[in-house]
Amino acid sequence: MTLLLLLFILVGILHTNALVEIKDDTYSTLVADTADESENEVWLIMFYAPWCHHCHKVRPIFEKLAITTPSKVKFGVIDATVNKKSTAE
Numbered sequence: 001m002t003l004l005l006l007l008f009i010l011v012g013i014l015h016t017n018a019l020v021e022i023k024d025d026t027y028s029t030l031v032a033d034t035a036d037e038s039e040n041e042v043w044l045i046m047f048y049a050p051w052c053h054h055c056h057k058v059r060p061i062f063e064k065l066a067i068t069t070p071s072k073v074k075f076g077v078i079d080a081t082v083n084k085k086s087t088a089e
Contacts, residue, residue: 018066020076027086031076042073047080047087 022030022045031043046062048055059077066075080087 018075019063020074022076022078022083022086024083024085027078027083027089031086043076044073045076045078047078049081050079051081 020030031045044065046055046058048059062075062077069075078086
């Protein structure tokens with residue numbers, strides 16, 4: 001039982017760490033500044049609106065991809081209704 005609980009906690013930690021919430025003030029340090037080709041890092045970013053029904057349906061799929069994709073690919077989400085600067089870039 002303890003092992004099962006530990007497994008659920010570990011999955012929860014991986015789940016929350018796999019998807020990065022990007023905001024205007026963190027966009028340049030997380031994404032734009034790491035766009036150097038030598039980094040060998042790729043970002044896949046989902047732009048969403050909290051009121052968007054389609055975004056709510058896609059989000060769980062995007063989260064699964066973030067967990068199961070190799071670490072070279074980083075996954076982020078940006079609330080496009082709030083973070084206008086990073087959405088425009």
